[in-house]
Amino acid sequence: MGRESMEYDxxxxxxxxxxxxxxxxxxQLDANLNVCLLEKASEIGAHILSGNVFETRAxxxxxxxxxxxxxxxxxxxxxxxxxxxGKTKSISWPTWLLPKVQQNHNNYIISLANLCRWLAEQAxxxxxxxxxxxxxxxxxxxxxGSVKGVATQDMGIDKEGNQKDSFEPGIELLGKVTVFAExxxxxxxxxxxxxxxxxxxxxxxxxxxGFKEIWEIEDKNHEEGxxxxxxxxxxxxxxxxxxxxxxxxxxQVFLGYVIGLDYKNPYLSPYDEFQRFKTxxxxxxxxxxxxxxxxxARALIEGGLQSLPQxxxxxxxxxxxxxxxxxxxxxKGSHTxxxxxxxxxxxxxxxxxxxxxLSIYNEKFKKSWVYEELHAARNVKPxxxxxxxxxxxxxxxxxxxxxxxxxxxxxxKHADHETLKPANEMSKIDYPKYxxxxxxxxxxxxxLTGTNHAENQPVHLKLKDPNLPINYTLExxxxxxxxxCPAGVYEVQKENDINKFVINSQNCxxxxxxxxxxxxxxxxxxxxxxxxxxKYGNM
Amino acid sequence: MKILVAVKRVIDYNVQIRVKDDGTGIVTDNVKMSTNPPDDxxxxxxxxxxxxxxxxxxxxxxxxxxxxQETVRKALAVGADRGIHVKADGIIEPLAVxxxxxxxxxxxKPDLVFMGKQAIDDDCNQxxxxxxxxxxxxxxxxxxxxxxxxxKLKVIREIDEGLETIEISTPAIVTCDLRLNEPRxxxxxxxxxxxxxxxxxMNASDLGVDIAPKIQQIKxxxxxKRKAGIKVSSVAELVQKLKNEAKVI
Numbered sequence: 038m039g040r041e042s043m044e045y046d047x048x049x050x051x052x053x054x055x056x057x058x059x060x061x062x063x064x065q066l067d068a069n070l071n072v073c074l075l076e077k078a079s080e081i082g083a084h085i086l087s088g089n090v091f092e093t094r095a096x097x098x099x100x101x102x103x104x105x106x107x108x109x110x111x112x113x114x115x116x117x118x119x120x121x122x123g124k125t126k127s128i129s130w131p132t133w134l135l136p137k138v139q140q141n142h143n144n145y146i147i148s149l150a151n152l153c154r155w156l157a158e159q160a161x162x163x164x165x166x167x168x169x170x171x172x173x174x175x176x177x178x179x180x181x182g183s184v185k186g187v188a189t190q191d192m193g194i195d196k197e198g199n200q201k202d203s204f205e206p207g208i209e210l211l212g213k214v215t216v217f218a219e220x221x222x223x224x225x226x227x228x229x230x231x232x233x234x235x236x237x238x239x240x241x242x243x244x245x246x247g248f249k250e251i252w253e254i255e256d257k258n259h260e261e262g263x264x265x266x267x268x269x270x271x272x273x274x275x276x277x278x279x280x281x282x283x284x285x286x287x288x289q290v291f292l293g294y295v296i297g298l299d300y301k302n303p304y305l306s307p308y309d310e311f312q313r314f315k316t317x318x319x320x321x322x323x324x325x326x327x328x329x330x331x332x333x334a335r336a337l338i339e340g341g342l343q344s345l346p347q348x349x350x351x352x353x354x355x356x357x358x359x360x361x362x363x364x365x366x367x368x369k370g371s372h373t374x375x376x377x378x379x380x381x382x383x384x385x386x387x388x389x390x391x392x393x394x395l396s397i398y399n400e401k402f403k404k405s406w407v408y409e410e411l412h413a414a415r416n417v418k419p420x421x422x423x424x425x426x427x428x429x430x431x432x433x434x435x436x437x438x439x440x441x442x443x444x445x446x447x448x449x450k451h452a453d454h455e456t457l458k459p460a461n462e463m464s465k466i467d468y469p470k471y472x473x474x475x476x477x478x479x480x481x482x483x484x485l486t487g488t489n490h491a492e493n494q495p496v497h498l499k500l501k502d503p504n505l506p507i508n509y510t511l512e513x514x515x516x517x518x519x520x521x522c523p524a525g526v527y528e529v530q531k532e533n534d535i536n537k538f539v540i541n542s543q544n545c546x547x548x549x550x551x552x553x554x555x556x557x558x559x560x561x562x563x564x565x566x567x568x569x570x571x572k573y574g575n576m
Numbered sequence: 577m578k579i580l581v582a583v584k585r586v587i588d589y590n591v592q593i594r595v596k597d598d599g600t601g602i603v604t605d606n607v608k609m610s611t612n613p614p615d616d617x618x619x620x621x622x623x624x625x626x627x628x629x630x631x632x633x634x635x636x637x638x639x640x641x642x643x644x645q646e647t648v649r650k651a652l653a654v655g656a657d658r659g660i661h662v663k664a665d666g667i668i669e670p671l672a673v674x675x676x677x678x679x680x681x682x683x684x685k686p687d688l689v690f691m692g693k694q695a696i697d698d699d700c701n702q703x704x705x706x707x708x709x710x711x712x713x714x715x716x717x718x719x720x721x722x723x724x725x726x727x728k729l730k731v732i733r734e735i736d737e738g739l740e741t742i743e744i745s746t747p748a749i750v751t752c753d754l755r756l757n758e759p760r761x762x763x764x765x766x767x768x769x770x771x772x773x774x775x776x777x778m779n780a781s782d783l784g785v786d787i788a789p790k791i792q793q794i795k796x797x798x799x800x801k802r803k804a805g806i807k808v809s810s811v812a813e814l815v816q817k818l819k820n821e822a823k824v825i
Contacts, residue, residue, distance in 0.1 A: 574606035
């Protein structure tokens with residue numbers, strides 16, 4: 038092997054809200070612990086994308102004096118709106134008729150990327166060693182099968198897999214406990230869930246794809262602190278999704294769209310639904326005259342409690358959305374992710390000091406407010422499998438009348454890769470042309486993400502069967518990868534009348550949608566060379 | 577032999593540059609910063625020379641705000657021995673930077689000063705040349721190959737007509753082209769070791785250098801957007817349009 042190894046008390050994979058909260062809590066509980074944190078992005082925050090309306094509950098517990106620490110949490114929610122969109126009309130839903138989980142008046146509009154940068158500063162001040170630009174690519178096991186740590190990606194490998202002159206081998210990072218905090222569909226988390234059978238007796242996980250653009254808009258259209266959500270157009274009654282528009286500081290609005298990846302029509306293009314959504318009169322009038330300054334997309338977890346895997350295993354813990362702690366009806370996952378990390382830290386301290394089994398994570402988690410929230414939220418997402426209208430009626434009864442305490446639990450029946458119908462049974466969708474003012478093509482969007490991968494390196498989107506896309510998926514589903522990928526990575530090109538499947542992996546913005554939605558699970562996302570991927574600013 | 581390498585912190589080359597609404601400059605908030613790419617080549621070359629036994633020490637220096645220190649730290653992680661950070665805020669023009677570097681050279685007495693051929697933010701391509709004039713040292717700019725023998729430096733330069741080979745003697749200034757070498761990766765253990773290497777900090781004013789801008793920047797504007805093309809139905813129409821509308825034939 039010839040790899041160096043370094044030993045720590047705790048090794049954390051991923052510099053998002055859950056990983057950073059784990060790190061901070063660990064050092065607060067015991068300043069002498071050696072804690073390191075790996076991040077695949079070129080800097081903390083560069084791969085973070087989120088709405089984000091932030092509930093401070095977990096942060097209030099973690100750093101009660103956050104207001105004095107120059108935190109980037111500044112814009113308090115001042116006004117709320119919920120709109121049902123028809124093709125050209127909209128109906129405003131009174132906010133007092135919204136379930137309590139969807140009311141935001143104590144929350145803040147933030148950039149989660151900037152919150153993570155700030156959390157990283159707090160962690161480093163406590164002595165956590167943070168290494169951006171180093172993806173964990175491999176899980177290491179002890180002889181007894183327990184997790185021993187991870188290895189970072191080798192650097193300087195060419196397209197064919199040979200070592201270049203600049204070759205630099207990966208490093209083994211060994212921990213008494215390893216914490217996986219990679220976010221939704223972490224590529225190592227996925228392996229652990231399979232190896233330790235952590236999803237046994239659980240429903241299949243449910244995902245969505247979320248888009249976000251930042252617009253700088255005209256003064257007259259900007260209402261700092263305003264939060265608006267929409268449901269309805271352009272999606273049909275059978276497709277789960279909706280939009281958000283948050284008026285942040287500096288004349289910016291955070292505009293986004295989330296679509297459940299359990300959609301059925303292979304012709305549906307989530308990207309184009311988002312672009313089309315912006316042309317609705319009640320949206321267009323706000324952004325018109327403004328300028329789009331950022332774009333990005335990321336998959337998110339929607340499965341909730343029914344799909345939440347067991348979060349402990351020998352030698353390791355899963356935290357945040359690497360397991361799936363997002364609260365779907367609340368449309369928030371940052372506070373639950375942070376809290377799950379803090380509980381992990383408490384568990385680890387008892388494990389290292391008192392030799393308690395990591396399984397105590399489960400009991401601690403069940404006693405926490407995260408579990409209480411997720412339990413109350415559990416029936417919302419599955420009810421939308423009956424369609425938007427029935428889903429809303431049921432959610433009203435479940436959330437407003439019964440406050441999430443109905444005596445039964447609805448199930449998620451299918452994994453997202455199983456829901457596509459064959460192309461010949463579905464109708465094509467005719468999306469409008471981009472106008473380059475309100476709507477844009479994928480190429481110019483990806484350009485805004487600052488995405489780059491070192492040129493001469495192996496493709497990091499692996500096909501189990503390289504012939505399947507053309508021989509099967511193209512025929513049966515019209516190769517939906519061309520449409521579900523938000524960055525134009527996948528193309529079917531005709532060369533001398535022969536179809537060819539092309540993977541432009543250098544465009545990949547690390548959203549993981551292909552790994553989730555590919556109908557035969559033929560695409561596996563693995564880590565590219567360190568620092569590759571988007572360079573998000575205040576996403 | 578001692579090599580001093582100047583590095584600059586600039587907006588990362590993958591980031592799309594945005595002009596401020598009021599035209600007073602470019603947006604730097606929430607923007608990823610990195611080492612100026614050809615400065616990475618300068619560090620790499622200095623470290624290579626040290627590894628070949630021809631130099632004994634590599635010192636990295638930067639001029640800029642507090643966070644510019646990260647650029648020096650990165651140089652230390654790929655093999656520089658120690659760092660110097662001259663703190664200065666705002667736009668520091670090439671003349672001010674070269675005056676600061678002259679003070680550092682007077683103090684450190686290096687045999688060679690390396691830096692990138694130009695910085696990708698202002699594209700000035702002046703600092704190396706000005707430093708050479710201030711020190712009255714020979715200069716080799718746009719270097720794509722460097723051979724060091726005793727006190728002689730054979731340098732291949734990238735010029736408009738092709739390649740030019742020159743020979744100069746040390747002490748000398750070399751500004752580096754991207755073709756000079758392939759910068760190495762900073763390994764994790766080396767990043768950790770770099771955290772313990774010393775960085776000496778000082779203020780530009782301590783060196784007695786006036787860093788006030790001498791150039792007045794009037795306005796920054798985005799380049800005009802390219803207009804969308806049109807489709808013509810025939811060659812005749814194309815010729816007609818080229819003749820009468822575009823007036824190019």
